[in-house]
Amino acid sequence: MFKFIGVVFGFIFLGFWGGLFGFFIGSFFDRMRAYGSGGMNPLQNAMRQAVFLETLFISMGKLAKADGHVSQDEIDHVEQFMQKLGMTADHRMQAIAWFKQGADQVFDIKPTYGKFMSVCGNTKDLKQVLLVYLIVMALADGHFHPAEEALLGEIAGYLGYDQATFKRLIEMVLNQSNFGGQANSAEALEGAYKALGVNKDSTDAEVKRAYRKLMSQYHPDKLMGQGVPEDMIAMATEQAKEIQLAYDLIKKSRNI
DSSP states (O other), X not given: OHHHHHHHHXXXXXXXXXXXXXXXXXXXXXXXXXXXXXXXOHHHHHHHHXXXXXXXXXXXXXXXXXXXXXXXXXXXXHHHHHHHHTOOHHHHHHHHHHHHHHHXXXXXXXXXXXXXXHHHTTOHXXXXXXXXXXXXXXXXXXXXXXXXXXXXXXXXXXTTOOHHHHHHHHHXXXXXXXXXXXXXXXXXXXXXXXXXXXXXXXXXXXXXXXXXXXXXXXXXXXXXXXXXXXXXXXXXXXXXXXXXXXXXXXXXXXXX
């Protein structure tokens, strides 16, 4: 509708170039009407989801092989993940192919992240969810292999994170757990501060601001709108629960 109006009025007042300009302006308003001012074209969203999953499975393969061999536990982890996503047989074959591609020692992962950044690079939350998920996967066996940490640091660089920010993110993920049963533990309180990326000397306002920022990053609707597959939202929801527990522990200790 707006596209047609823009072409007509643009052509009447400014000729051919006016009509062309009107076409682009009208197209913009048509998209606004169809998807809302904060919405996203479903085709763009689908493309982001596809690139996100490709990058994720390739990275999972690279991460699994980082210490020199792919363990059965890591294979089982990927299988469980695919089942959770409810993938069809064809999609499972594609995901396995991506995983094997990443697990090839001679495979260069850098172009994969070049593609990811060209499609998803303007969505900070999507980049962080990808990196956090890979950190969580690396920690699934209970320890952080130096080769895994080095690879994750390389990936963080491709995503635009400096090493200091990457280290803080690892510390936050490491500490975003087990607050529920340690309410009176000084160690748990210290971990709660680290989980929010603040410290005991931070003001109440700074703590609240860090908490709200993290909760916003893990909001399901926001993540789905940016391209995170719906079935992966569960991981973000779990992180949000741990962040809430950490914040509640800090609030209790400060009587706020």
